[in-house]
Amino acid sequence: xxxxxxxxxxxxxxxxxxxxxxxxxxxxxxxxxxxxxxxxxxxxxxxxxxxxxxxxxxxxxxxxxxxxxxxxxxxxxxxxxxxxxxxxxxxxxxxxxxxxxxxxxxxxxxxxxxxxxxxxxxxxxxxxxxxxxxxxxxxxxxxxxxxxxxxxxxxxxxxxxxxxxxxxxxxxxxxxxxxxxxxxxxxxxxxxxxxxxxxxxxxxxxxxxxxxxxxxxxxxxxxxxxxxxxxxxxxxxxxxxxxxxxxxxxxxxxxxxxxxxxxxxxxxxxxxxxxxxxxxxxxxxxxxxxxxxxxxxxxxxxxxxxxxxxxxxxxxxxxxxxxxxxxxxxxxxxxxxxxxxxxxxxxxxxxxxxxxxxxxxxxxxxxxxxxxxxxxxxxxxxxxxxxxxxxxxxxxxxxxxxxxxxxxxxxxxxxxxxxxxxxxxxxxxxxxxxxxxxxxxxxxxxxxxxxxxxxxxxxxxxxxxxxxxxxxxxxxxxxxxxxxx
Amino acid sequence: xxxxxxxxxxxxxxxxxxxxxxxxxxxxxxxxxxxxxxxxxxxxxxxxxxxxxxxxxxxxxxxxxxxxxxxxxxxxxxxxxxxxxxxxxxxxxxxxxxxxxxxxxxxxxxxxxxxxxxxxxxxxxxxxxxxxxxxxxxxxxxxxxxxxxxxxxxxxxxxxxxxxxxxxxxxxxxxxxxxxxxxxxxxxxxxxxxxxxxxxxxxxxxxxxxxxxxxxxxxxxxxxxxxxxxxxxxxxxxxxxxxxxxxxxxxxxxxxxxxxxxxxxxxxxxxxxxxxxxxxxxxxxxxxxxxxxxxxxxxxxxxxxxxxxxxxxxxxxxxxxxxxxxxxxxxxxxxxxxxxxxxxxxxxxxxxxxxxxxxxxxxxxxxxxxxxxxxxxxxxxxxxxxxxxxxxxxxxxxxxxxxxxxxxxxxxxxxxxxxxxxxxxxxxxxxxxxxxxxxxxxxxxxxxxxxxxxxxxxxxxxxxxxxxxxxxxxx
Numbered sequence: 001x002x003x004x005x006x007x008x009x010x011x012x013x014x015x016x017x018x019x020x021x022x023x024x025x026x027x028x029x030x031x032x033x034x035x036x037x038x039x040x041x042x043x044x045x046x047x048x049x050x051x052x053x054x055x056x057x058x059x060x061x062x063x064x065x066x067x068x069x070x071x072x073x074x075x076x077x078x079x080x081x082x083x084x085x086x087x088x089x090x091x092x093x094x095x096x097x098x099x100x101x102x103x104x105x106x107x108x109x110x111x112x113x114x115x116x117x118x119x120x121x122x123x124x125x126x127x128x129x130x131x132x133x134x135x136x137x138x139x140x141x142x143x144x145x146x147x148x149x150x151x152x153x154x155x156x157x158x159x160x161x162x163x164x165x166x167x168x169x170x171x172x173x174x175x176x177x178x179x180x181x182x183x184x185x186x187x188x189x190x191x192x193x194x195x196x197x198x199x200x201x202x203x204x205x206x207x208x209x210x211x212x213x214x215x216x217x218x219x220x221x222x223x224x225x226x227x228x229x230x231x232x233x234x235x236x237x238x239x240x241x242x243x244x245x246x247x248x249x250x251x252x253x254x255x256x257x258x259x260x261x262x263x264x265x266x267x268x269x270x271x272x273x274x275x276x277x278x279x280x281x282x283x284x285x286x287x288x289x290x291x292x293x294x295x296x297x298x299x300x301x302x303x304x305x306x307x308x309x310x311x312x313x314x315x316x317x318x319x320x321x322x323x324x325x326x327x328x329x330x331x332x333x334x335x336x337x338x339x340x341x342x343x344x345x346x347x348x349x350x351x352x353x354x355x356x357x358x359x360x361x362x363x364x365x366x367x368x369x370x371x372x373x374x375x376x377x378x379x380x381x382x383x384x385x386x387x388x389x390x391x392x393x394x395x396x397x398x399x400x401x402x403x404x405x406x407x408x409x410x411x412x413x414x415x416x417x418x419x420x421x422x423x424x425x426x427x428x429x430x431x432x433x434x435x436x437x438x439x440x441x442x443x444x445x446x447x448x449x450x451x452x453x454x455x456x457x458x459x460x461x462x463x464x465x466x467x468x469x470x471x472x473x474x475x476x477x478x479x480x481x482x483x484x485x
Numbered sequence: 486x487x488x489x490x491x492x493x494x495x496x497x498x499x500x501x502x503x504x505x506x507x508x509x510x511x512x513x514x515x516x517x518x519x520x521x522x523x524x525x526x527x528x529x530x531x532x533x534x535x536x537x538x539x540x541x542x543x544x545x546x547x548x549x550x551x552x553x554x555x556x557x558x559x560x561x562x563x564x565x566x567x568x569x570x571x572x573x574x575x576x577x578x579x580x581x582x583x584x585x586x587x588x589x590x591x592x593x594x595x596x597x598x599x600x601x602x603x604x605x606x607x608x609x610x611x612x613x614x615x616x617x618x619x620x621x622x623x624x625x626x627x628x629x630x631x632x633x634x635x636x637x638x639x640x641x642x643x644x645x646x647x648x649x650x651x652x653x654x655x656x657x658x659x660x661x662x663x664x665x666x667x668x669x670x671x672x673x674x675x676x677x678x679x680x681x682x683x684x685x686x687x688x689x690x691x692x693x694x695x696x697x698x699x700x701x702x703x704x705x706x707x708x709x710x711x712x713x714x715x716x717x718x719x720x721x722x723x724x725x726x727x728x729x730x731x732x733x734x735x736x737x738x739x740x741x742x743x744x745x746x747x748x749x750x751x752x753x754x755x756x757x758x759x760x761x762x763x764x765x766x767x768x769x770x771x772x773x774x775x776x777x778x779x780x781x782x783x784x785x786x787x788x789x790x791x792x793x794x795x796x797x798x799x800x801x802x803x804x805x806x807x808x809x810x811x812x813x814x815x816x817x818x819x820x821x822x823x824x825x826x827x828x829x830x831x832x833x834x835x836x837x838x839x840x841x842x843x844x845x846x847x848x849x850x851x852x853x854x855x856x857x858x859x860x861x862x863x864x865x866x867x868x869x870x871x872x873x874x875x876x877x878x879x880x881x882x883x884x885x886x887x888x889x890x891x892x893x894x895x896x897x898x899x900x901x902x903x904x905x906x907x908x909x910x911x912x913x914x915x916x917x918x919x920x921x922x923x924x925x926x927x928x929x930x931x932x933x934x935x936x937x938x939x940x941x942x943x944x945x946x947x948x949x950x951x952x953x954x955x956x957x958x959x960x
Contacts, residue, residue, distance in 0.1 A: 066871070066946045068805070068953045108848060130874075134865035134942075141864060144904070145855070148911040149844060156912045160904060167864070167900050171893060178878050178889075 002046055002059050003075040006085065007121045009039045010092075014114040022107050029100060032110040036093040039117075043082075043089040050082055052471050057127065057190070065131065070186055074127040080324055080472025081124045083465060084244075084251055087331045088124065090454060091243040092117045094447035095236035098339050101346065102150075102234075109150055109234075112142040116240065123248050129177050129187035129256065133170070136248060140166045143237065143245070151232040158225075158232035165215055165225035173212030173252075176205045192260050193479055199263050206264030209257045210272070216249030219309060220278045223302050230298035231351075235342025238294070242301045242334035247327045250308050254324065254476065258315060262480035265315060273313035273400045279306030280410035288417040293344070293351040296421055297337045300377060303410060304330045310400075310407050311392040317470070317477045319395020324469045325388030325462075329376075329455070333385060336373045336451040340366060343444060344425075347437055353421060358430030362437040367426040369440075369448055374418040376455055379411055384458040387466065489538055490546040490553040493531055493561055494601050500527040501594030508587035520587035521576045524594065528569045535562050541958075550608040550669060555958040559808060559951075560604040560735045563815060567728045568597045570819045570930050574720040574826050577924040582630040582718065589629055596622035596724065600732040608669040609658050612736055616654075616700070619732060620647045623725060627717040639716025646709045650699035657692025660685055670744050677747045690752045693740060694759070700733030701789045702782075704762040714782035719829055722778055723822035726785045727815045734792065734811065738804065741796060742960065749799060756797055761891065763790035768895040772902050777825050777835045780906065781818070784861055787899060788814055791892055794876045798883040805956035806875040809949055813860060813868035813941050820857030820934035823927055824850055831921045840910040847921035849928075851910055856935040860942065862903040863896050868941035875949070 013035030020028050050058060057076035065073040077085070095113070102109060115138065122135030140163070148159035181187055184195060197205070215222045226246075230238050258265045280303055287299035304326070311323025344359075344366060345351050360367035376383035379390075389411070396404035440448070458465045488495075504523060508515040535558060544553040572593060579586050599619030606612035624647070628640025662668055664683055665676040677686075699706040714722045745752055767787030774780035792814075795807035825835055827850055832839050844851040860867035873896060880889040923931075941948050 064946060065944075066949050068802075068949045069875075105848075134870065137865040137870070141859065144907070145911060148908065156908060159911075160908055163904055164901060168897060171897055174874075175890075175893065178874070178881055181878060182882055 001061070002042070003061055003077060003125045006039065006042055006046075007075075007118050007125065009035055009042065010114040010118040010121070014111045014118075017107055017111050017114070020107065022105075025103075025106050028107050028110060029096075032096045032114070033093075035114070036089075036096040040089040040093045043085050046077070047082060047086060047468075050077070050079075050468070052079065052467055055471065055475055060127070065128075069130075071128060071130050072188065073131055074188060075125045076127045077125060078472035078475070079468040079470065080251070080254065082472070083324060083328050083469050084124045084247060085121060087247065087328050088117065088120050088244050090450065091239055091331060091335045094335060094339070094450055095239045097447035098239065098342060098444075099234070099236040100443070104150065109146070112146050113236065113240070116142040116146070120240075120244050120248065124251060127189045129180065129189070129192075132252065133173065133177060136173075136252070137170060139245060139248060140170070143233075143241065146237045147229065147233045150234040150237070152234070153232050154228070155232040158228040162225045162229040165222070169212045169215030169222070171212075172208045176208035176212060179205060179208075189255065189260065197261065197263075199267075202261040202264030203267050204264075206257055206261045206268050209253065209261075210268060213249040213252045213257070217246060217253070217305050217309065218249070218302060219272075219275050219305075220282065220302075223279070223283070226302050227295050227298040230301065230338070231292060231294040235338055235345075238338040238342070239335040242298070242338060243331040246301065246305060247331055250305070250312070250323065250327050253312060254320065254473075258312065258320070259476045259479065262315075265480070269313045269315055269399070272309055273396075273403045276306045276309035276313055277403050277406045279303060279309055280407045281306075281413065284410045284413035284417065288413065288420070291352055291354065293353055293421065293425070294338075294341050296353070296417060297334070297341055300337075300414065300417070301330070301334050303414065304334075304377065306407065306410065307389055307392050310396050310404065314392075314396040314399045314404075315477075315480060316395050316398060317473055318391055319399075320473045320477065321466060321469050322388050322391025322393075322395055324473065325384065325466060326392060328465065328469075329384040329388045329458075332451050332455045333373055333376050333383075336369070336448065336455070337377070339448060339451070340370050340373065343440055348434065353424050356425040356431060356434070357428050358426070359434060359437065360426040361430060362434060363426075363439045365440045365445065367422075369452065370426065371422055372452060374422050376459075378415045378418055382459050383455055384462060384465070385455075387459060387462040391466070487544060487546055490544050490551060490605070492538065493535055493565075494598050494605075496527070496531050496534075497594045497598045497601065500524065501591045501598070504587055504591040504594070508585075508591075515587040516584045518576050518586065520590040521572055524572045524590040525569055528565055528572065532562060532565045532569065535565065545607070548669075549671070550611050551605050552607040553605055555955045556735070556738070557605040559955050560731060561601045563731055563811060564597055564600045564604070564728050567724060567731075567815055567819065568593055570823070570934065571720040571724045571728075573926040573930045574723065574823055575718070576926045577830060578718065578720055578826050582633070589626065592622050592626050593724065596626065596728070600728055603732045604735045606736075606739070607671070609661065610668055612739075613651075613655065613658065616732075616736070617651065619729060620651070623721070623729060626721045626724075627713055629718055629721070633716070635716040636718070637716075639713045642709055642716075643713045646699070650696050650706065653692050654696025657689045657696060660689040660692065664689065670739060674744050674746060677745070680747075682748075686748060687751055690745060690748065691755065694752065694755060697733055697737050697740065698759065701730050701737060702786045703759050703789055703793070704766045704786065707763070707767070707786045710786055711779045711782040714785075715776055715778045719778065719822055719826045719835070722781075723819055726781065726818050726822065730785065730789065731811050731815070734807065737796065738807070738959075742799070742804065753797065753799075756793065757885075757888065760790050760793040760797060760888065763787070763793065764892055764895045768898045768902075772898065775837055777828070777837055777840075777906075780837060780902075781821055781825070784899070784903075785818065787895065788861070790895075791873065791876055794880040794885070794888065794892055797885060797888065798876075798879045800879065800883055801956050801960050802875075802879045802953070803883065804960060805949070805952040806872070806879050808952040808955055809875055809945075810872040812948060812952070813872045813938065816934045816937040816941070817857045817860035817867070817869060820853055820931060820938060821861065823930045823934065824854045824857065827921060827923045827927055827931075830924070830927075837906055837909055840906065841912070842914045843910045845914065846918065847923070850921055850923065850931075853931045853935050854910055855907060856938050858903045858907055860938045862900045864900065866939065866942045868938050868945065871942060871945045871949075
């Protein structure tokens with residue numbers, strides 16, 4: 001019942017929130033925090049009871065869903081999904097805490113957020129393509145409302161752009177899903193894994209999935225929704241968007257694309273590797289010239305997802321473990337980044353880098369955390385990001401030595417733009433306009449500290465996380481090897 | 486004589502007449518809402534009773550001209566459900582337009598009877614009588630807002646165009662009678678199966694396709710839809726969109742799955758052409774609409790196109806997909822039209838622009854619109870997704886990949902325009918900040934329809950089972 005409960009917690013939470021009158025704002029926030037904590041506690045509990053030595057899916061639960069289609073509501077979990085579930089619950093909980101100062105339409109905000117989280121949990125836990133697709137859309141749609149209503153800047157434009165991009169992507173995935181279904185009359189991952197598909201079929205399916213899920217990752221040139229979407233979204237939603245939603249694409253591509261259609265994946269791998277390099281380097285350059293702080297962070301997210309793509313393209317155990325680790329590491333890091341940007345924006349009401357200067361005097365805590373996050377993003381040893389980037393490049397060198405080397409260059413560019421931002425905002429000439437700025441308060445530090453502890457903790461002792469992810473990746477790679485023989 | 490076959494029709498007629506007679510005896514009854522409550526109670530008991538009625542191919546009436554099989558009963562239940570919803574929607578809506586509410590509620594029963602006759606008809610004259618009963622009542626209901634010019638215009642347009650389409654249909658029927666000497670479905674199809682093809686059959690098929698296509702608003706027989714939908718009282722628009730269309734589909738199913746089953750090679754190309762046109766024109770013109778009801782009219786035209794994919798698939802699963810889709814289409818459309826009704830009650834307008842800032846004025850109504858329109862757009866977790874998945878998969882399964890791809894592409898266009906409406910609703914602020922007053926009955930309709938949209942979307946199993954069982958019993 002663990003997995004059902006995990007999806008139900010946010011839904012029950014949303015139901016509770018509906019019943020609380022709008023005027024009891026603090027009660028709404030405490031209830032949200034309670035459910036967030038409950039979800040986090042449950043996923044940590046699962047993390048400990050999960051048997052890391054056994055291969056395959058655990059906690060499998062199944063009930064018939066649509067009998068006439070032969071589709072079951074089937075949930076299960078391996079190391080890969082567990083790491084993503086852990087990521088989701090951490091960001092969910094910290095996102096609630098970050099939204100503590102929200103004043104406008106608090107109740108609806110948390111309701112939509114909870115529905116979104118339920119969708120995300122569902123995607124990571126479902127063992128049936130149709131169920132996964134349904135959950136994917138549940139994760140996409142609330143976002144439209146969240147950006148549209150609680151966002152800032154050109155939020156209407158961003159919300160519609162985000163939704164149209166993602167739904168168009170879904171249409172491609174839907175076509176792939178229908179083709180698979182008509183071929184096999186099942187969409188169950190376990191059953192599909194036992195079947196072998198012809199090479200041309202795999203190639204067609206994989207490219208459809210690549211486009212469909214690539215929009216979410218996002219891969220260049222389908223990434224155009226990302227900067228606007230991230231920048232317009234409210235803080236907690238940016239955290240979820242960059243931290244979790246973008247990982248849905250990578251997760252689905254590993255689980256379905258590489259896991260079930262290895263020949264197709266191998267065929268398109270060079271293309272993914274090239275796109276990965278473009279993602280890493282080109283978008284890093286784009287991030288360098290941004291004037292708006294949130295656009296820098298948003299573009300850096302796209303650039304970092306390039307590493308994930310590189311790991312996917314290489315398709316060996318090391319690189320895939322690296323890719324999944326990068327998804328986890330980047331999720332935590334991006335959440336931290338957006339939380340900090342949100343806190344700074346809340347105080348200064350500007351995000352233009354040129355407006356700042358010397359903030360380290362007034363906001364030493366913010367400066368320290370921002371610098372740490374920046375260093376994590378350029379892959380400094382000691383952070384989990386380093387571990388994952390290391391794994392990706394070690395794995396990728398075997399298959400794409402030239403492209404992998406080029407992608408490493410992106411780390412240098414990342415260093416340039418991150419340090420530039422840190423320098424211009426926190427150091428440099430002091431801007432007297434911000435002399436009375438307050439630093440981050442103790443309460444506001446709680447979510448930030450949780451995120452930093454996770455980032456540093458797994459950076460220093462990476463084994464629990466990498467072993468966990470490895471448990472999920474191993475069967476996928478074995479299937480891949482078996483399929484290519 | 487098996488009276489249980491026509492029990493629902495008899496009940497509907499008697500309740501309808503009862504409301505009229507009460508109105509004649511007690512003048513105050515005509516102007517009060519009591520008639521509406523009586524109507525709803527009557528319909529609810531009919532709905533409950535309908536689940537205890539026997540249904541099979543052998544349940545017939547008058548020389549098997551009238552049959553109560555699973556399919557007919559399913560459609561009747563759908564019609565009764567729609568009638569309950571629209572009567573509940575009308576309770577408060579009618580106040581500014583008319584004093585004679587009683588007649589209005591009675592008329593909905595006659596429309597309902599017409600639809601139910603169409604569902605059960607196993608012979609063309611019976612079918613035609615049901616169709617005309619439904620059409621005439623709808624003309625009266627459409628023009629019910631007597632002071633409203635648009636309502637009168639809609640009524641006139643509807644009766645003129647219906648008359649032409651009925652003429653065409655009757656001409657087709659006379660050809661069929663001339664060719665076969667029979668009018669009952671089984672008789673005609675048995676004559677056809679002997680293999681005596683005459684070129685006139687093609688002509689008859691074209692005539693029937695246009696006559697019935699008019700009712701389900703297929704392009705190019707859709708011209709009446711936007712105007713009539715816009716002018717009619719909103720609950721009646723909902724009844725047209727849901728009930729009249731479903732009644733058209735049951736006739737369509739019986740005629741094309743049964744009577745002309747030998748001539749698939751003749752009518753299929755025609756049907757495919759019409760479907761392509763309907764999908765294209767319905768969806769593309771919907772993009773340019775500024776009035777909610779006209780917008781929903783074009784969306785309903787487009788949905789006729791999606792549902793026709795099931796007819797084109799021409800299989801058990803195709804039929805079951807149609808039935809499933811009609812179920813979810815009912816709930817989604819009722820939700821949307823109930824939303825429009827609430828909007829009209831509160832603002833007096835039904836332009837899309839009037840939705841601006843609605844999320845501030847009524848979060849409840851916004852959520853209803855969100856769920857209903859997402860279902861029409863076919864986005865999970867609402868029921869629309871499963872329905873489209875079912876229809877498209879079956880179309881591909883029967884070899885119409887290109888058609889399914891077109892429908893999928895057009896669904897993307899549809900997603901765009903539904904989102905544009907939702908966007909208006911979520912964005913901006915209205916000078917008017919008064920929060921909405923939504924009467925309890927309307928609220929209930931919305932909750933039930935939006936709730937069912939979600940239930941069918943999240944737990945479709947039982948509903949697809951029902952659809953499949955009925956499709957299997959028919960084919």
